[in-house]
Amino acid sequence: MLEVNELSVRLGGSHILQGVSFTVPPTGVTALLGRNGVGKTTTLRAILGEVPATGSIEFDGAPALGRPTHRLVRAGLGYVPEDRCVFAGLTVAENLRLAVRDKNPDFRTVHELFPELRQRAAQRAGTLSGGQQQMLALARVLLNPQRLLLIDEPTKGLAPAVVTAVTQALARMADRVPMLLVEQNLAVVRRLARDAVVLAAGRVAWHGPAAELLGDPALTRDLLGVGSTASRHPARPANAASSGETVGSGDAGSSTDAAGRRA
Numbered sequence: 448m449l450e451v452n453e454l455s456v457r458l459g460g461s462h463i464l465q466g467v468s469f470t471v472p473p474t475g476v477t478a479l480l481g482r483n484g485v486g487k488t489t490t491l492r493a494i495l496g497e498v499p500a501t502g503s504i505e506f507d508g509a510p511a512l513g514r515p516t517h518r519l520v521r522a523g524l525g526y527v528p529e530d531r532c533v534f535a536g537l538t539v540a541e542n543l544r545l546a547v548r549d550k551n552p553d554f555r556t557v558h559e560l561f562p563e564l565r566q567r568a569a570q571r572a573g574t575l576s577g578g579q580q581q582m583l584a585l586a587r588v589l590l591n592p593q594r595l596l597l598i599d600e601p602t603k604g605l606a607p608a609v610v611t612a613v614t615q616a617l618a619r620m621a622d623r624v625p626m627l628l629v630e631q632n633l634a635v636v637r638r639l640a641r642d643a644v645v646l647a648a649g650r651v652a653w654h655g656p657a658a659e660l661l662g663d664p665a666l667t668r669d670l671l672g673v674g675s676t677a678s679r680h681p682a683r684p685a686n687a688a689s690s691g692e693t694v695g696s697g698d699a700g701s702s703t704d705a706a707g708r709r710a
């Protein structure tokens with residue numbers, strides 16, 4: 448669905464992405480991981496054409512780099528940014544109506560996945576809780592036909608129970624449309640992602656099955672600065688997404704001699 452090759456981005460005099468290459472398959476969730484400031488959001492923004500980049504990107508079989516953002520969005524590239532960007536002064540219903548691009552917006556799916564938004568249709572979006580605002584941001588992209596969703600840190604700053612609810616909504620969305628998901632909560636990644644791409648020092652440091660990464664505590668510690676509990680809890684329940692294993696900050700180490708998948 449998405450092929451990123453040798454993506455390079457310079458911002459403010461820094462070479463943020465230095466030849467990033469990875470693919471996103473046409474089904475399932477691919478997690479884009481890495482320590483704070485490594486360039487995950489920049490990668491999403493480069494795919495969307497929001498920052499100048501070199502390299503090549505193919506989206507749904509067509510070249511994407513250099514195509515204007517609005518064309519990519521019309522072609523079915525949906526984006527839910529980290530700050531959610533709901534219109535605080537407008538109601539839930541107005542926020543949803545403003546997002547409609549398609550002749551036949553899919554309110555049925557939105558109401559099925561997010562019944563609470565229907566009950567709160569007349570409430571101003573700025574008065575919703577963080578989790579409800581996240582649901583609204585996710586609902587807005589679902590109104591239009593999508594080929595791929597780029598979702599940036601959807602559980603950031605949410606209370607544990609709300610993280611579980613948002614994770615469940617994302618799991619149901621992922622049944623319908625593939626996702627490239629930036630997420631720092633590894634329990635959420637474990638619940639949702641089939642594949643994982645780890646960025647470090649401007650490049651892809653690891654690319655492979657998410658379970659393989661999260662099942663290797665030494666590798667997760669080395670690449671992400673966190674000890675994964677996967678091996679101790681192989682059959683964690685769905686609501687385990689609420690427990691906190693959050694990716695750390697600083698440069699990822701590169702000393703692990705991990706087999707095979709290290710880029």
Ligand SMILES: Nc1ncnc2c1ncn2[C@@H]1O[C@H](COP(=O)(O)OP(=O)(O)OP(=O)(O)O)[C@@H](O)[C@H]1O
Nearest residue numbers: 458459461463481482483484485486487488489490
């Ligand atoms: N417009 C810009 N001008 C200059 N530097 C920028 C700009 N946008 C991002 N950066 C820098 O690029 C680096 C990568 O930022 P980015 O937001 O992509 O990281 P991230 O991996 O998403 O981080 P986090 O996990 O903290 O959200 C950071 O050092 C950031 O300060």
